[in-house]
Amino acid sequence: MSDPHKRNPVHLSVETMAHDKSKPEILKAEIVAESRLFKVESLHLKFSNGEERVYERMRGGNRGAVMVVPLFDVHTLLLVREYAAGTHSYELGFPKGLIDPGENAFEAGNRELMEEAGFGASSLTLLKQVSLAPGYFSSRMDILLARDLYPEQRVGDEPEPLEVIPWPLNRIDELLARPDFTESRSISALLLASKWLAEQGN
Incomplete structure (x- = not known):
């Protein structure tokens, strides 16, 4: 043979x-x-x-998409719990959405953060642009870190209010082990944000 x-x-x-x-x-x-x-x-x-x-x-369209990792304070991230039709389940993840016509990634990220989590950000940092299953999808997503948050709620297109969950940075391993935190882009965003914060000495 x-x-x-x-x-x-x-x-x-x-x-x-x-x-x-x-x-x-x-x-x-x-x-x-x-x-x-x-x-x-x-x-x-x-x-x-x-x-x-x-x-x-x-x-998809040519609009692009964003995902935002909100840093509530130096010890805490914000997650949202949202219905995912693909798996017919509620999943933990970070605020995300499409970039609207006329917006850049930072403007879209701030808008999605306001719509889904009820906060705006004074500072947004691009962590990385990622693809999802590039063998089949042409779309890309910008992952942003949001800092210096302030309360501001905008009406979005969600069919129901999203649950906002503060999560301590010192419990990231526990978050990664949860059965409802499985979305690959959210996991990538979490690891990228953790790396960025570690490099800043946080």
Whole structure:
């Protein structure tokens, strides 16, 4: 029996990682399904080695999205509990939403924070822009850290009021172990915020 590793050898090195590979050529792109929120796009691709494949990806709008990690004080984060239709359950996470036309990420983050948590932020810091399942989704999300909070409530599009939950920073391991804190972007945001705060000496 032949060794599959010999047919497709993988060479791991820093040089390989740093190499900027040529992206596949898009021979054809077409929308094959569409809903109120998403479009399914079929891509006929030709790779640099001559292989051709048809991929599908989900396309939202071009608005982008934000997630905000609110720092209530030097010891406490704010979480929201919100219904998640995908899992038909209530999940803990951070305020999030789409960037509206005419907004930048910071303006959108502050608005979402006011709508979902009842606070505005005097200081917003971009921690990282992340993707979600980039093999299938084209959308990206900016993760922001919100500090110097002040009370301000705005009306959003939530069907019911969200529960706002203060969470001590010294109980992050407990939060990560909870069965209702599973959303990958919220986990990424928590770890990025923790790293940023540690670097600031907090």
